[in-house]
Amino acid sequence: MSEGPITSGHDPRFTPTLFAHVGKPNSWTLDYYLSHGGYQVAEAVLKGKQPDEVVEEVKKSGLRGRGGAGFPTGVKWSFMPKDGQQHYLIANADESEPASFKDRYIMEDDPHQLIEGMIIGGYAIAATKGYIYIRGEYRKAYDRLVGAIKEAYERGYLGKNLFGSGFDFDLYVHRGAGAYICGEETALMNSLEGLRANPRMKPPFPAQSGLYGKPTTINNIESLASVVHIMQRGADWFAQMGTERSKGTKLFQVSGPARRPGVYELPMGTPFRELIYDWAGGPTEPIKAFIPGGSSTPLLPFTDEYLDLPMDYESLVAANSSLGTGGVVLIPESVCIVDAMWNLIRFYAHESCGKCTPCREGVSGWLPQLFEKFESGKATREDLKTMEDLLDQIEGRSFCPLADAAVWPIRGALRHFRDEFLHHIEHGTCAVKSGPRWR
Amino acid sequence: MPKVKVNDRTVEVPPGTSAMDAIFHAGYDVPLFCAERHLSPTGSCRMCLVKAGAPRKGPDGEWITDESGEIKIFWFPKLMASCTLAVSDGMVIDTLSDEVRHAQSGMVELTLANHPLDCPTCDKGGACDLQDRAYEYGLDEKFYTGPTGEPVYTRYEFTKRHVDKHHPLSEFIILDRERCIHCKRCVRYFEEIPGDQVLDFIERAVHTFIGTADEGLPSNFSGNITDICPVGALLDRVARFRGRNWEFEQTPSVSVDDASGQYIWIDARSGRIERIRARENPELNDIWISDAARFGHEWADMDRITTPLVRKGDALEPATWEEALAAMRRGLEDVDRTRIGLLLPGDATLEEGMAAAALASQFGTGYLDFEGRTAVPATNFPAATFASVLEADYILVLGDPTEELPIAHVWIHKRLRGVKMPQRLNHGTPVADLAIREHTPPDGSLLGAFAPHPTRVMEWAASRGVFAPGQAAAFLAAFEAALAGREPEEAAGVSPEAVKRAAESWKSAERRVLFVGAEVLMDVKAAQLAEKIAKSQGAVVFAMTPAANARGLEAMGVWPAGDARAPRAVFTAAEDPAADLLEMADFHVFHVPRLNDKVRRYADVVLPAKTPYEKRGTLLNVENRLVGLEPAHVRAGEAEGLVQALALFASAAGVEPPLRFVRQARARFLDRYKVNLDRLDPYGTIWRPRVSLAPRPLSQEGNLYLKPSMWKARHRLGEAAGRALGVLELAAHPETALAEGLDEGAVLEVETPAGALSARLVFDAGLPAGWFYLPAGVPAMRLPFRALVPRGGEAS
Amino acid sequence: MGFFDDKQEWLAEVFAQYPEDRRRSALMPLLRRVQQEEGYVDFERMKEIAALVGTTATEVAGVMSFYSYYQGLPTGKYHIQVCRTLSCKLAGSDELWHTLSERLGILPGEVTADGRFSLQAVECLGSCHTGPVIQINDEHYVERVTKARLEALLEGLMQDKPLEEVRRSLPDEDKMGKATIELEGGEPS
Ligand SMILES: Cc1cc2nc3c(=O)[nH]c(=O)nc-3n(C[C@H](O)[C@H](O)[C@H](O)COP(=O)(O)O)c2cc1C
Numbered sequence A: 001m002s003e004g005p006i007t008s009g010h011d012p013r014f015t016p017t018l019f020a021h022v023g024k025p026n027s028w029t030l031d032y033y034l035s036h037g038g039y040q041v042a043e044a045v046l047k048g049k050q051p052d053e054v055v056e057e058v059k060k061s062g063l064r065g066r067g068g069a070g071f072p073t074g075v076k077w078s079f080m081p082k083d084g085q086q087h088y089l090i091a092n093a094d095e096s097e098p099a100s101f102k103d104r105y106i107m108e109d110d111p112h113q114l115i116e117g118m119i120i121g122g123y124a125i126a127a128t129k130g131y132i133y134i135r136g137e138y139r140k141a142y143d144r145l146v147g148a149i150k151e152a153y154e155r156g157y158l159g160k161n162l163f164g165s166g167f168d169f170d171l172y173v174h175r176g177a178g179a180y181i182c183g184e185e186t187a188l189m190n191s192l193e194g195l196r197a198n199p200r201m202k203p204p205f206p207a208q209s210g211l212y213g214k215p216t217t218i219n220n221i222e223s224l225a226s227v228v229h230i231m232q233r234g235a236d237w238f239a240q241m242g243t244e245r246s247k248g249t250k251l252f253q254v255s256g257p258a259r260r261p262g263v264y265e266l267p268m269g270t271p272f273r274e275l276i277y278d279w280a281g282g283p284t285e286p287i288k289a290f291i292p293g294g295s296s297t298p299l300l301p302f303t304d305e306y307l308d309l310p311m312d313y314e315s316l317v318a319a320n321s322s323l324g325t326g327g328v329v330l331i332p333e334s335v336c337i338v339d340a341m342w343n344l345i346r347f348y349a350h351e352s353c354g355k356c357t358p359c360r361e362g363v364s365g366w367l368p369q370l371f372e373k374f375e376s377g378k379a380t381r382e383d384l385k386t387m388e389d390l391l392d393q394i395e396g397r398s399f400c401p402l403a404d405a406a407v408w409p410i411r412g413a414l415r416h417f418r419d420e421f422l423h424h425i426e427h428g429t430c431a432v433k434s435g436p437r438w439r
Numbered sequence B: 001m002p003k004v005k006v007n008d009r010t011v012e013v014p015p016g017t018s019a020m021d022a023i024f025h026a027g028y029d030v031p032l033f034c035a036e037r038h039l040s041p042t043g044s045c046r047m048c049l050v051k052a053g054a055p056r057k058g059p060d061g062e063w064i065t066d067e068s069g070e071i072k073i074f075w076f077p078k079l080m081a082s083c084t085l086a087v088s089d090g091m092v093i094d095t096l097s098d099e100v101r102h103a104q105s106g107m108v109e110l111t112l113a114n115h116p117l118d119c120p121t122c123d124k125g126g127a128c129d130l131q132d133r134a135y136e137y138g139l140d141e142k143f144y145t146g147p148t149g150e151p152v153y154t155r156y157e158f159t160k161r162h163v164d165k166h167h168p169l170s171e172f173i174i175l176d177r178e179r180c181i182h183c184k185r186c187v188r189y190f191e192e193i194p195g196d197q198v199l200d201f202i203e204r205a206v207h208t209f210i211g212t213a214d215e216g217l218p219s220n221f222s223g224n225i226t227d228i229c230p231v232g233a234l235l236d237r238v239a240r241f242r243g244r245n246w247e248f249e250q251t252p253s254v255s256v257d258d259a260s261g262q263y264i265w266i267d268a269r270s271g272r273i274e275r276i277r278a279r280e281n282p283e284l285n286d287i288w289i290s291d292a293a294r295f296g297h298e299w300a301d302m303d304r305i306t307t308p309l310v311r312k313g314d315a316l317e318p319a320t321w322e323e324a325l326a327a328m329r330r331g332l333e334d335v336d337r338t339r340i341g342l343l344l345p346g347d348a349t350l351e352e353g354m355a356a357a358a359l360a361s362q363f364g365t366g367y368l369d370f371e372g373r374t375a376v377p378a379t380n381f382p383a384a385t386f387a388s389v390l391e392a393d394y395i396l397v398l399g400d401p402t403e404e405l406p407i408a409h410v411w412i413h414k415r416l417r418g419v420k421m422p423q424r425l426n427h428g429t430p431v432a433d434l435a436i437r438e439h440t441p442p443d444g445s446l447l448g449a450f451a452p453h454p455t456r457v458m459e460w461a462a463s464r465g466v467f468a469p470g471q472a473a474a475f476l477a478a479f480e481a482a483l484a485g486r487e488p489e490e491a492a493g494v495s496p497e498a499v500k501r502a503a504e505s506w507k508s509a510e511r512r513v514l515f516v517g518a519e520v521l522m523d524v525k526a527a528q529l530a531e532k533i534a535k536s537q538g539a540v541v542f543a544m545t546p547a548a549n550a551r552g553l554e555a556m557g558v559w560p561a562g563d564a565r566a567p568r569a570v571f572t573a574a575e576d577p578a579a580d581l582l583e584m585a586d587f588h589v590f591h592v593p594r595l596n597d598k599v600r601r602y603a604d605v606v607l608p609a610k611t612p613y614e615k616r617g618t619l620l621n622v623e624n625r626l627v628g629l630e631p632a633h634v635r636a637g638e639a640e641g642l643v644q645a646l647a648l649f650a651s652a653a654g655v656e657p658p659l660r661f662v663r664q665a666r667a668r669f670l671d672r673y674k675v676n677l678d679r680l681d682p683y684g685t686i687w688r689p690r691v692s693l694a695p696r697p698l699s700q701e702g703n704l705y706l707k708p709s710m711w712k713a714r715h716r717l718g719e720a721a722g723r724a725l726g727v728l729e730l731a732a733h734p735e736t737a738l739a740e741g742l743d744e745g746a747v748l749e750v751e752t753p754a755g756a757l758s759a760r761l762v763f764d765a766g767l768p769a770g771w772f773y774l775p776a777g778v779p780a781m782r783l784p785f786r787a788l789v790p791r792g793g794e795a796s
Numbered sequence C: 001m002g003f004f005d006d007k008q009e010w011l012a013e014v015f016a017q018y019p020e021d022r023r024r025s026a027l028m029p030l031l032r033r034v035q036q037e038e039g040y041v042d043f044e045r046m047k048e049i050a051a052l053v054g055t056t057a058t059e060v061a062g063v064m065s066f067y068s069y070y071q072g073l074p075t076g077k078y079h080i081q082v083c084r085t086l087s088c089k090l091a092g093s094d095e096l097w098h099t100l101s102e103r104l105g106i107l108p109g110e111v112t113a114d115g116r117f118s119l120q121a122v123e124c125l126g127s128c129h130t131g132p133v134i135q136i137n138d139e140h141y142v143e144r145v146t147k148a149r150l151e152a153l154l155e156g157l158m159q160d161k162p163l164e165e166v167r168r169s170l171p172d173e174d175k176m177g178k179a180t181i182e183l184e185g186g187e188p189s
């Protein structure tokens, strides 16, 4: 087990880093952070490395964005121009994708880790100002962040001339107010500018013209936190974890009827089975399907074939799904798939920003009504055909990926659980009997 | 230039062109709802999806080829919205394949899902983009068939979204929220063109709707949204249910509401003007016109005089033209011709001005004038073109363009947002101009704005200030001092810092544009200073004259001579001549389209006149651009043009009329100036007349300041505009008003040259103390404040 | 008097977070402050905010209505937001919602007669492992809202005890706010 890449949390060479301190008493305070080596990485980087070296190191580590799209972080940073303008670094803490709740705990329990990651990131892309865009509902995380930033300023870890390196970095927190679309990076910037949070046209890409028209990089919280450990332990350390093209350690989440639902830090490439059974304690009732990576990812049957899939970007694409944010949801046998999908489509219908026709009229207007027809037992085969046609009309045609994200889980459901839809058509009811779930 | 292949045709287009414009340029069609000329592309309707691909270069810098050695096209993995896709060299675009047509018809289906399909009762019917595309795609059997193979135009069977269907946004505009297809053109328009953010989306997702929280859409440019709304969601409320699009006779003409000569369409039906729309002129007004130009036409169909009238005792009685001629003869019998005064309206055409000037010299009279004339001739200034605003490095505004020359407000805003003159393609202005970006805030450092009251453009300006009325010369003296590097004195309320800042920016700019409003033009000293500064610094100037054709009339010599003696008889085509002029004379001929109090009181003979909507003629606009009026089909009884009326008047005075027809005037113009007024360029012809006229001061005394307003003559407006403007607001600094014993909200009768006007007093601490401001017809005039509080006039 | 008249210092702090010429960025924090203190944002407040950040009331209305948090109508002293998304649904949020709605006798948009409660269904709160989740006003979450915890919660609120205190006193509260939570024992297999 001690040769080759690390692809299991049981591998003795694996130790959690991102979540090393989550859950420890007072882990969010500066004193705690400093007593565990806090800000030493940033100091070493700012004093000892050129920004380009940081970008190179992150590229080499193979870190891919943890916000869902999996774009290589170092490559993204290298898009930033070298032009002496004001640059911005934005930490995307909108975390509104159903089944995702990992970033929250970094902010609640280890906010200085994020701040340190942002200092390093800011340094790498010559951004002297950073914003953390945090979803409005995360009150506790907000309180902890504000407290941590205050402490950091007081003791000189934020502000002017950090560690005597001449690099300035100011950091602010901006709260959202309940809109999933604000996680999309251009919508986020509009929201931060006090506009309606509709996505912006790309190009220009944020690195050319982002926040306030200035070069901007947006990174997920987990991506930024990972950078601290990459810079501390080296790109090779990070790259020895995971699979061929999915490297490093990552936060996975389990929700639904599991014994120990929650967030688990595991190497990339760990099989679902290990996450669900070994770490999350296994299901508490019979399961028939699971969502592998957050609500936007097509669901998969809860069978050996899929449980043995390694959790990495490529394997999931090969299985017609996606790793997304790594949020696993267990769907019990006693829950109707049509009903579960209706719940999700309702979510996307509610969260559509309304800008583009396929999403507004299709995702937000038409699809929920079709599902309602299925639920009420009035749907016909013709309706199923219409639904599939509609998915074709929407997918790949919307302005931003939100509409695609709405289509994908339904595609998964139709691929693997078509019979449950047919049951609704033929019998007018769910294929399964569901009892009360509230305890 | 990048070469792009659209279906089977290869075209070259400038770099940065959108795929959509490349498609049009190549002569193909692509459906669209959200893209619009002069607005930022947003890619939101997704109607313009096409298949696109491009070649790529390998590491060796050569195009990558396929097995057969052909340059390989890498197709985008998804269909692309052509309005937001920039072309690249070698790009290939397919608009005709089944895949593309299917996607487009799918988008039509989705767009129609919640659309009410009430075309039979919709004013947009027949001119609706959605209706056209629904016809084109809706019954496409290839894509949608029912269970038995019958064509289906929508499979949406659920209850459509029911929202507010008759929602008046203002007196001028009515919104039908069910018809809205969320193209966002109207919202982008307000933000990007006038910069008045008075309309926005409310809510989100499928509940998104258009709305305002700013009552009455406070903007001088609200009506344009009715032109650009691709469906019948935003409609001209004044023209509501007045006719179907195919019933209107459409006449291309120009507006005389201000000195820009905005291009308009006059839509008439059964001899009545029902609607005015913007007509594209990319050099002048793009596709926008001011609300005054659009909605200020109702008067033309109200209370028209249809025959000549002759005074019989106290009354004016209908008469024949022969009787009118006889009456004029009698009235002019004993009048020395050199004591005949001729007064024209400010929107009299070049041809009319030429006829009047010729007649005046025939008479030997020096009393020749026009309404809205300024103290200093506008032709003294080197005229700027609107296009030059986009090139300016600094714009200095002395006045209120938003009211005095509304379209200039739009050009200034474009400049501050960094918009450039668009390239012209085979199909004209680009429909999706990728150089225009949404949410670009105006750059105020390019603008200095000063006026006797706060103005809309001041809100953008980095240097700005308010000086007291009559202090324009003091301000300019301070500005000149600052230019010369001397310490400017405080200029009647404007801080020396602001003056210095403006002077600095002005000095460091290479291309300077100066706007001077009536406040400056009415003041000989100020105007001469402005002229000196502009000429010595090579700046170009917009002289924002109150009269639409001031330059044209000046060029024709319509200007009082130095030695004019008080006239004994007056011929006036101006509807509202100053009372003292009328008092001087004992015989009055009015050539006007409508009656008003002055006509009733003074006229001896009234000749029915055409309105500017019924004329053929030419204006010389603020840029020295000749633009042509064309007559719309309006029923106007026996109304005659001014050239003919002047000819008749000449005969009555016993002289041979120098010109009888517009045609003759044009021939003479061609002869003299080598410009054929029958064949102007489509966007107007720049013509720089050589004029030298002496300033003629106008009396300016008192503490009532008549503020410029785009709504020129209130008695002309008609119902909708009257309601929209509501009660006039008399504004004053609280201390000034209280010193006169007037409290906020008091309703007063204020005496003005246009008669007593009722106004409500409002306090405005941003105004210089000691002045009362009234936005009324005659702009930038100072006169004594005489007001009375009518009984029952409640002060609250 | 304007809402922000006596909050100049706070305003200055908020504006200082953004570039000087980008006051509009403060729109959301200003809206939130009004929502926090007044339970909703009325038209007068929108106009006030518009003037402060340099835009129009229309723009403020457009932004405000985009987000679920800001309310245009008055809410109760305790504005209860119940997550209805999938993971919470699997933990019984539908039943929780109906129970609450019935118990309080209100539908979304309504306020109980005593002014205490209003209800709103919201989407995933990012606490899916501890569903069903609710949030009251702008406070820390109440997680794993079992029948027993709901009873205790409502009881506390009826007595108008400080929210934070009520939440802390709920049964099993010590297990909440953790990245993983343990249900009915069980070792990794
Ligand atoms: C609808 C939508 C919602 C998104 N939500 C989030 C989110 O909540 N958090 C996040 O980090 N990224 C989210 N993303 C992805 C971001 O747009 C962006 O790719 C990411 O923040 C980049 O960071 P990364 O490169 O570190 O992953 C979302 C994208 C879309 C299209």
Ligand code: SF4
Pocket: A181, A198, A199, A351, A352, A353, A354, A355, A356, A357, A359, A360, A398, A399, A400, A401, A402, A403, A404
């Ligand atoms: S897909 Fe379209 S409507 Fe949906 S969120 Fe994105 S831009 Fe908005």
Ligand code: FES
Pocket: B031, B032, B033, B034, B035, B042, B043, B044, B045, B046, B047, B048, B049, B081, B082, B083, B084
């Ligand atoms: S997306 Fe609307 S025209 Fe292109």
Ligand code: FES
Pocket: A098, A099, C083, C084, C085, C086, C087, C088, C089, C123, C124, C125, C126, C127, C128, C129, C131, C133
């Ligand atoms: S589903 Fe309720 S918190 Fe995520």
